[in-house]
Amino acid sequence: MNRISRRALLGTLAAVPLATPAIVRAQGKAVRYGLLSDMSGPYRDVGGPGNKVAVELAIEDFGGSVLGRPIEILQADMQNKPDLASSIARQWADDGVDAFADGAASSSGLAVQQVAREKKKIYNITGPAASDFTGAQCGPYGMHFAYDTFALAHGTGTALTKAGGDSWFFITADYAFGYALERDTIAAVTAAGGKVLGSVRAPLGTADFSSYLVQAQASGAKVIGLANAGTDLQNCIKQAAEFGLGKTGVKTATLLMQVSDVTSLGQNVCQGLVYTDSFYWDQTDATRAFAARWGAKMGGTVPGLLHAANYCAMNHWLKAVKAVGSTDTEAVTAKMKATPVNDMYNKNVLIRLDGRVMHEMYLWQVKPQSAAKSKYDYCTLLSTIPAAEAWRSLKDGACPLIKT
Numbered sequence: 001m002n003r004i005s006r007r008a009l010l011g012t013l014a015a016v017p018l019a020t021p022a023i024v025r026a027q028g029k030a031v032r033y034g035l036l037s038d039m040s041g042p043y044r045d046v047g048g049p050g051n052k053v054a055v056e057l058a059i060e061d062f063g064g065s066v067l068g069r070p071i072e073i074l075q076a077d078m079q080n081k082p083d084l085a086s087s088i089a090r091q092w093a094d095d096g097v098d099a100f101a102d103g104a105a106s107s108s109g110l111a112v113q114q115v116a117r118e119k120k121k122i123y124n125i126t127g128p129a130a131s132d133f134t135g136a137q138c139g140p141y142g143m144h145f146a147y148d149t150f151a152l153a154h155g156t157g158t159a160l161t162k163a164g165g166d167s168w169f170f171i172t173a174d175y176a177f178g179y180a181l182e183r184d185t186i187a188a189v190t191a192a193g194g195k196v197l198g199s200v201r202a203p204l205g206t207a208d209f210s211s212y213l214v215q216a217q218a219s220g221a222k223v224i225g226l227a228n229a230g231t232d233l234q235n236c237i238k239q240a241a242e243f244g245l246g247k248t249g250v251k252t253a254t255l256l257m258q259v260s261d262v263t264s265l266g267q268n269v270c271q272g273l274v275y276t277d278s279f280y281w282d283q284t285d286a287t288r289a290f291a292a293r294w295g296a297k298m299g300g301t302v303p304g305l306l307h308a309a310n311y312c313a314m315n316h317w318l319k320a321v322k323a324v325g326s327t328d329t330e331a332v333t334a335k336m337k338a339t340p341v342n343d344m345y346n347k348n349v350l351i352r353l354d355g356r357v358m359h360e361m362y363l364w365q366v367k368p369q370s371a372a373k374s375k376y377d378y379c380t381l382l383s384t385i386p387a388a389e390a391w392r393s394l395k396d397g398a399c400p401l402i403k404t
Contacts, residue, residue, distance in 0.1 A: 030072040031327060033314065034097040036085050036112055037127070038104035039077035042205055042230035045260045047127050047306045051075075051102055053297045054307040057290070058314035066321050080104055080204065082111035093119035098327040101313055102306075105204070106130035106177035113139045120329045122336075124313035125355075127306055129229070129256060130180040131392060134354040138399035141333050143355040145316075146309035147278060149180040150392040151361050152255050155276030155385055157188035159363055160223055165251050166192075169221035170199035171212045171236060173228040181227040181255050197221045202228070209236045213243055222251060229256040234264050241269050258304040262378045267369040270378075274365045279308040279345055280379060286344040302376045312343050312357075349387075354399040361390040 035055065039048050052075045059071050074097060078085035085108035089100055093115060100116055101124040103109030109128030116123035117139040125133050125142055131150040133142060161168075168189050172178040178201065186196050197219045200212050213236075216224045224245065226236050233254065240252050254261075257275040281291035281302040290311065294303045320335040321327055341349040341357060349359045364379040372378065394402060 028069045030070045031066055031321070032072045032074060032092075032095075032097045033317075034089070034092045034100050035073065035075040035102045035310075036078045036088060036100060036104070036108070037075055037102045038080055038230075039075070041080050041104075042232050043080070043104045043127065044230075045264065046230055046258050046304055047102060047104055047310075049075075050294070050298055050303060050307045051126070051310040053294055054303065054311040055101070055314045056297075057293055058311045058318065062315065062318045066318050067325065067327075071318075078104070078108055080108050082107050085109070086111040086115055089115040089121075090119065093121050097121070099124065099317060099329075099332075101125075101310060102127045104128065105175065106132075106180065107175045109133065110137055110176060113137060113142050116141050122317065122329055122333055124310075124317060126309040126313050129177050131184060131397075132176070132180060134352070134356040135392070135397040135399055138354050138397070138401055140401060141329055143313070143333075143336060143351055143357060145313040145357045146305055147256070147276070147361075148356075148391070149177070149184045151278075151385075151390045152276050153181060153184035154188040155361055155363055155390065156253055156255055156274060157185040157225070158192050159274060159382075160251060160253055161189050161192035161194040165223035165253070166194040167221045168194060168196050168223045168225050168253070169216040169219040170196070170225045170227050171209065171216060172199055172201045173232055174201040174203050177229070178227045182225070185225055185227065185253075185255060202232070204232065206232055207235060209239045210243075212236075213240055213245070217243070217245065217248075217250065222249070223253050224250060225253040225255055227255050229258075230261075231264075233257060234261055237261070237265055237273070238269060246272070258306070259302055259376070259378060260304050262366055263301060263376070267366060267372065267378055270366040271368050272366060274363065274382065276361055276363055276385070277305050278359050278361050279305040280362065280364065280381075282377065282379075283345070290344045308345055312341065312346060315343050316341050352394060353402060354394060354397055356391055358387040358391060360387055361385040 089112045099122040104127040106128040123142045125144040131148040172182045254275045262270045320332045324331040337351045363382040367380045
């Protein structure tokens with residue numbers, strides 16, 4: 001047995017303790033849905049176990065079964081490693097898993113996208129952020145339900161540049177996601193009249209960002225763009241605060257921040273930070289109800305975008321499976337793209353031919369803790385970004401599925 005085969009086997013075995021049936025009320029062979037997640041690394045809190053809880057809630061709301069069959073959720077820790085993610089996805093496809101979701105890091109997600117293409121399996125992309133998933137590396141069965149680097153970059157990058165932050169230096173995660181986020185933000189900054197003074201790349205899982213922050217400060221840039229996420233982002237924000245960068249007039253641009261980051265760091269540390277997202281737990285009665293149910297299973301905290309995206313993706317996939325009367329990949333994919341997405345935070349949202357789910361995006365700012373009305377009352381809405389402005393145009397994406 002070669003190295004990859006051994007890792008695939010180990011990855012599958014590692015999934016077993018997490019691979020438990022969701023709600024089994026029907027008889028017959030189970031419909032199987034596989035989550036390839038970060039269960040132990042920097043993206044555990046923003047995705048991880050909370051993604052499985054969100055999928056379980058979608059199944060519960062759907063009635064617990066589909067086509068008269070029970071629904072089984074598998075979840076494996078692929079450790080943000082492309083070879084391990086690919087091995088697990090390939091094994092699951094061979095074992096009859098009907099669809100994949102999550103993917104966590106963009107590098108591992110792109111590996112899953114390739115397996116989905118080869119094995120003809122639907123891939124609901126809910127963790128990775130690289131805009132390449134609906135661009136040059138788009139797949140016929142991949143649909144991107146959460147953010148992407150284009151939308152994040154253009155939301156936050158454009159707003160801060162127009163507000164006077166016209167010179168930037170980037171601290172970038174050293175893998176596909178970081179490269180894409182830096183690339184797309186540079187495009188947004190320069191289009192808004194700003195300039196980039198430099199960048200430095202930090203390995204995934206970096207704990208000490210002091211040397212990178214020193215380089216950023218020495219550049220003289222008005223904005224330090226953090227092209228990272230999860231605990232990497234949290235460490236960067238915390239150490240920037242310890243350096244007192246905010247007191248020197250330097251702004252910190254959090255290009256991919258989520259509500260769990262504010263919870264981890266504290267509202268006072270994050271006060272004033274601006275970020276782009278498409279979901280906020282306290283936005284409507286429906287999102288608050290979802291947050292309460294999710295929080296009851298997750299220790300009382302509140303969900304973020306990736307948890308909401310996993311609910312959305314599973315809900316939409318189940319509706320398509322029911323409508324076509326099977327889990328056939330071609331038929332279900334066509335139905336998903338032909339049917340508007342409707343759930344607790346999306347209303348009549350279309351899925352483009354390249355797989356991009358065209359929801360609105362929002363620009364949020366973390367409010368002072370003194371202004372909070374409840375424990376998780378973190379953010380103030382600054383602006384709504386319509387879908388047509390939030391996402392890269394279809395013609396500019398270079399998705400090979402698009403002929404004209």
